Amino acid sequence: MRETNFLIENNARHLWHPMAHPAEMLANPPRIINAAEGVDVIDIHGKKVLDAVGGLWNVNLGYSCEPVKKAIRDQLEELPYYSTFRGTTNSPLIELSYELAEWFKEDGLVRAFFTSGGSDSVETALRLARQYHKINGQPERTKFVALKKGYHGTHFGGASVNGNSNFRRNYEPLLPGVFHLAAPYTYRNPFNTTDAAEIAQAIARQFEDEIAFQGADTIAALIMEPVLGAGGVIVPHETFMPLMREICDKHGILLIADEVITAFGRTGAWTGSRGWGVKPDMMSTAKAITNGYFPFGAVMISEKVTAAFESNKNSFGSIGHGYTYSGHPVGAAAALATLKETKRQNTAANAAARGAELMAGLEGLKAKHELVGDVRGKGLMAALELVSDRQKKSAAAKDVVAKVYDTAYEAGVMVRTSGSNVIISPPLVISAGDVSRIISALDEGLSAAG
Ligand code: PLP
Secondary structure, three states, rough: OHHHHHHHHHHHHHOOOOOHHHHOOOOOOOOOOEEOOOEEEOOOOOOEEEEOHHHOOOOOOOOOHHHHHHHHHHHHOOOOOOOOOOOOHHHHHHHHHHHHHHHHHOEEEEEEEOOOOOHHHHHHHHHHHHHHHHHHHOOOOOOEEEEOOOOOOOOOOHHHHHOOOOHHHHHHHOOEEEEEEEEOOOOOOOOOOOOOOHHHHHHHHHHHHHHHHHOOOEEEEEEEEOEEEOOEEEOOOOOOOHHHHHHHHOOOOOOEEOOOOEEEOOOOOOOOHHHHHHHHHHEEEEEHOOOOOOEEEEEEEEEEHHHHHHHHOOOOHHOOOOOOOOOOOOHHHHHHHHEEEEEEEEHHHHHHHHHHHHHHHHHHHHHHOOEEEEEEOOOOEEEEEEEOOOOEEEEHHHHHHHHHHHHHOOOOOEEEOOOOEEEEEEOOOOOOHHHHHHHHHHHHHHHHHH
């Protein structure tokens, strides 16, 4: 391997990173991760840290999941690629469709459309939503509704429904006909309340108002995450998603659950929607479907949407959408092995149990450190929101957040920061001891920065 300086210089010279300024790379070089083991990653200097980011919310089974690695190796030998465009398919993919229909049966989802990642899945769901209404003789239903602070990836459709200007501003104009409701964010909201149930009601009223203003017959779908992830782990009140479902049903609007983060146990339920008792019309998934070892995703489709497409014999029913890598056999084999291991290890139950310990630990940090303004989480997705003044809720400065991150890393734990949030999303297979490691590293970080 080349020496460290060569790598850092050439990383800065030749490589643009997602969600980063290309000019920052020399002054603030990224950590070079060269190896991983269990729930730890090892950097180029040989330093081993617990990966409390879980890759990027995706390595739910950790880095040493041999059955998934073996499935990938074996499938590469057997059939490294073939297309699923009309006329051909492959057997691991057929088996996977069967397993996914079983997996998502309780969510009422019966068909899968395969993609190469979360942004593809979101794009697919948005397009199929429009097509669904055309099939049903309502071609004017083209608009989308989403939540502020929601994150839905980076394709033009996904960016259009995104609820954070950082991911929109530089790429505008985006899709017309997209409307954003307030985020169900208890700590900061425009409703002058900290009562999560009241916030849910207030957003429901906003949704009804917007529908009345736009005309229900112009709206295709509401897209939302059951727990908002990248927006800062915003956990709505338990009534929120059921309320949104009710309003969608009343007005013939499809509900797309974007479960790219939450579909395979992260919240402590097997899907985020199921955790709230909601059945969506479509669900976008990706990330943990292959334990992060292969780029892959699936949009799961309900009986209702399936029936509309499959009973329609005119040109509106044919799917004019798909990717070269829709249904990649290596991804399918990886996903099959991942599902089997996920079930065997019952990771949702571990996410719920370890998540409760994590939340208790984070609440303890809030009691101890003025810097912590808010603690949020569900299962193994959590956030600390850092503030410079608790009364005013002013966001902590960038260098303060960076100090927490760097100190925690030195103490042996990698977290992720996003604005003034510290995000924690470890593999779902962590132990109680790992939770303690995360809390004590953050404790050190907050002490150093406070
Ligand atoms: N939707 C949600 C809810 C996500 O969290 C993400 C990524 O974090 C995406 C979509 C986009 O997925 P990808 O980065 O795989 O394209």
